[in-house]
Amino acid sequence: MLHITELTYRIGQRLLIDKANVALPTGARVGLVGRNGAGKTTLFRLIAAEIAPESGTIGLPKNARLGRVEQEAPAGGQRLIDFVLDADRERASLLVEAEQAKDPARIAEIQTRLVDIEAHAAPARAASILAGLGFDEQAQSRPLSEFSGGWRMRVALAAVLFSAPDLLLLDEPTNYLDLEGALWLVDYLSRSPATIVVISHDRDLLDEVANHILHLDRGKLTLWSGGYTQFERQRREQQALQEKAFKKQEEKRAHLQAFVDRFRAKASKAKQAQARVKMLAKLAPVAVLRDEEVLPFRLPPPKKPLSPPIVAMERASAGYGERAVLSRLDLSIANDDRIGLLGQNGNGKSTFAKLVAGRLAPMSGIVKRAGKLDVGFFAQHQIDDLDPAGTPHSHVAELMRGAPEAKIRAAAAQMGFSGQKADTPVSLLSGGEKARLLMGLATFDGPQLVILDEPTNHLDIDSRAELIEAINDYEGACILVSHDRRLLEACVDRLWLVADGSVKPFDGDLDDYRRLVLAKSAATGEKAKGEAPNSRAAERREAAKARRDLAPLRKEIAAAEEKMRRFADLIARVDAALSKPETFAADAAKALDLARQRSELEKALTAAEELWLTLSSEAEALDLAG
Numbered sequence: 001m002l003h004i005t006e007l008t009y010r011i012g013q014r015l016l017i018d019k020a021n022v023a024l025p026t027g028a029r030v031g032l033v034g035r036n037g038a039g040k041t042t043l044f045r046l047i048a049a050e051i052a053p054e055s056g057t058i059g060l061p062k063n064a065r066l067g068r069v070e071q072e073a074p075a076g077g078q079r080l081i082d083f084v085l086d087a088d089r090e091r092a093s094l095l096v097e098a099e100q101a102k103d104p105a106r107i108a109e110i111q112t113r114l115v116d117i118e119a120h121a122a123p124a125r126a127a128s129i130l131a132g133l134g135f136d137e138q139a140q141s142r143p144l145s146e147f148s149g150g151w152r153m154r155v156a157l158a159a160v161l162f163s164a165p166d167l168l169l170l171d172e173p174t175n176y177l178d179l180e181g182a183l184w185l186v187d188y189l190s191r192s193p194a195t196i197v198v199i200s201h202d203r204d205l206l207d208e209v210a211n212h213i214l215h216l217d218r219g220k221l222t223l224w225s226g227g228y229t230q231f232e233r234q235r236r237e238q239q240a241l242q243e244k245a246f247k248k249q250e251e252k253r254a255h256l257q258a259f260v261d262r263f264r265a266k267a268s269k270a271k272q273a274q275a276r277v278k279m280l281a282k283l284a285p286v287a288v289l290r291d292e293e294v295l296p297f298r299l300p301p302p303k304k305p306l307s308p309p310i311v312a313m314e315r316a317s318a319g320y321g322e323r324a325v326l327s328r329l330d331l332s333i334a335n336d337d338r339i340g341l342l343g344q345n346g347n348g349k350s351t352f353a354k355l356v357a358g359r360l361a362p363m364s365g366i367v368k369r370a371g372k373l374d375v376g377f378f379a380q381h382q383i384d385d386l387d388p389a390g391t392p393h394s395h396v397a398e399l400m401r402g403a404p405e406a407k408i409r410a411a412a413a414q415m416g417f418s419g420q421k422a423d424t425p426v427s428l429l430s431g432g433e434k435a436r437l438l439m440g441l442a443t444f445d446g447p448q449l450v451i452l453d454e455p456t457n458h459l460d461i462d463s464r465a466e467l468i469e470a471i472n473d474y475e476g477a478c479i480l481v482s483h484d485r486r487l488l489e490a491c492v493d494r495l496w497l498v499a500d501g502s503v504k505p506f507d508g509d510l511d512d513y514r515r516l517v518l519a520k521s522a523a524t525g526e527k528a529k530g531e532a533p534n535s536r537a538a539e540r541r542e543a544a545k546a547r548r549d550l551a552p553l554r555k556e557i558a559a560a561e562e563k564m565r566r567f568a569d570l571i572a573r574v575d576a577a578l579s580k581p582e583t584f585a586a587d588a589a590k591a592l593d594l595a596r597q598r599s600e601l602e603k604a605l606t607a608a609e610e611l612w613l614t615l616s617s618e619a620e621a622l623d624l625a626g
Helices: 040-047 080-085 089-100 104-116 119-132 149-162 179-190 203-209 228-263 267-282 349-357 380-385 392-399 405-414 419-423 431-442 461-473 485-491 510-530 532-547 551-578 581-586 588-625
Strands: 002-011 014-024 029-033 055-059 066-068 167-171 195-199 212-217 220-225 311-320 323-329 338-342 364-369 375-379 449-453 477-481 494-499 502-505
Touching: 002 040, 014 040, 014 212, 014 220, 029 040, 029 203, 029 228, 040 167, 040 195, 066 149, 080 119, 080 149, 089 104, 089 119, 104 119, 104 551, 104 588, 119 149, 119 179, 119 588, 149 167, 149 179, 179 203, 179 485, 179 510, 195 203, 203 228, 203 485, 212 228, 220 228, 311 349, 323 349, 323 364, 323 502, 338 349, 338 485, 349 375, 349 449, 349 477, 375 380, 375 431, 380 431, 392 405, 392 419, 392 431, 405 419, 461 485, 477 485, 485 510, 494 510, 551 588
Parallel strands: 029 195, 029 212, 066 167, 167 195, 338 477, 338 494, 375 449, 449 477
Antiparallel strands: 002 014, 002 055, 212 220, 311 323, 311 364, 494 502
């Protein structure tokens, strides 16, 4: 499917990709991994022909369709479902042409092709994908402009998945998803027939979806079989063998050098010494692949331990203005709890976190907090609140006014910003470095409770492992909201589900929750499939209910009847020609062509009849409703 040959690309003086080679088989599901800044997104841009390589080639089959989520979130007044449907450009084009075509042969071709690509089922398939990514039926009919950038990026992802490309490129697709959306996406991709290349730092996604790992390291591409866990084991084994070979060679080098040093000046051993000098020169160095050091995270211990419970709620409710988002909250948090919040985005997880942190007052009921409770709050969107012109040093100094310079520098270093890195403008820090700085600032005073809302976005796999260690070493209580299933499984011992306007303990583990999410998604998909033949009718039905006017629908029924009549007439003419013996005697090739045309017209007639039945059923339903 994809062939990369001697590919080279550099940014300025930095060589990012160095004569890289790889061949990906058709249907492979590939996880593209590498350190932040290694060039993974740049490689995607090269494959998509957005930028040109310095040298080398990238080969794809002729007419292969490539799908990639655009960097900019879609906008405008178009409905979500329509935006996704338009991603199938062939279907959209054929539907427009079908309304305008007058040539019977061309009409037959269009209808046949629409049947071949299952155009009638497209609205149901689009609705199923949108539902899996968190958009209910009502949301699917709303315009894009009503949603935030993160939700619109989900719509962009839905459109790319719906377009069913031959090669699908996904760059951190779970960054804009909640856990529920991530679980659905993993299940969807693991069943997709497309060739997939996905950049992700989510180990569960890479293990469950990928059957190959493509490692970009020091400008080179290496393809490994299996998921990420298998890749990591094989790479560690390779590194161990290289270390062993390196050590053995160094011992041999030292032995030869000792002989040379000892006997070089001795006439009787001069030849042997010279021979060993040549052997030393021929010893090719063994390359040892050593991973770069990963800085640890540090969550400082609580400055003052508190007696449990540190937070207790009795029939509490919370919301904004007069609208309650959550109610009937009867919960308590101990001083060493590890709680994972489940539930789709928009259900109230952020509202609950603000209520616990004291950033939102209860509308009713009681919320008791331990005296002098300090809460550290990390939310991914707060990264935008960092001063882009400031530095890690200046942000830390703001919290340590009047402290000696040495102490400020030491505190910044504990966060992972030592030396010149502490003086780097925030605008030049990577996403992972900004997250590290924000987490250090949020927990700076040693809080008794830490709330972490999507802390792993922009962190690579090794940094996520360090964060897990830091959370597990932390002595206070922790509330986690994350789409990273591995983080939740490694860190939490209690699960609370935010749904149906309340927060309650979830009776089960993450495997149980995954089954629950996928079962709901499957039920939604089956419902959509059941409505597939009437999906276009359903859209018209909504308009008809508002207008209570059957005229437009009856017009379409009449048009469908006219198509049926025309196709039947054309089939009759072809049958008449084929019934004549002279047709075959005069021109056998023409006779075969007539037979082919009859087959296509038969398919077109069947499609027109199905449409007529759908429209007629809808008209009957509207008559009954009226």
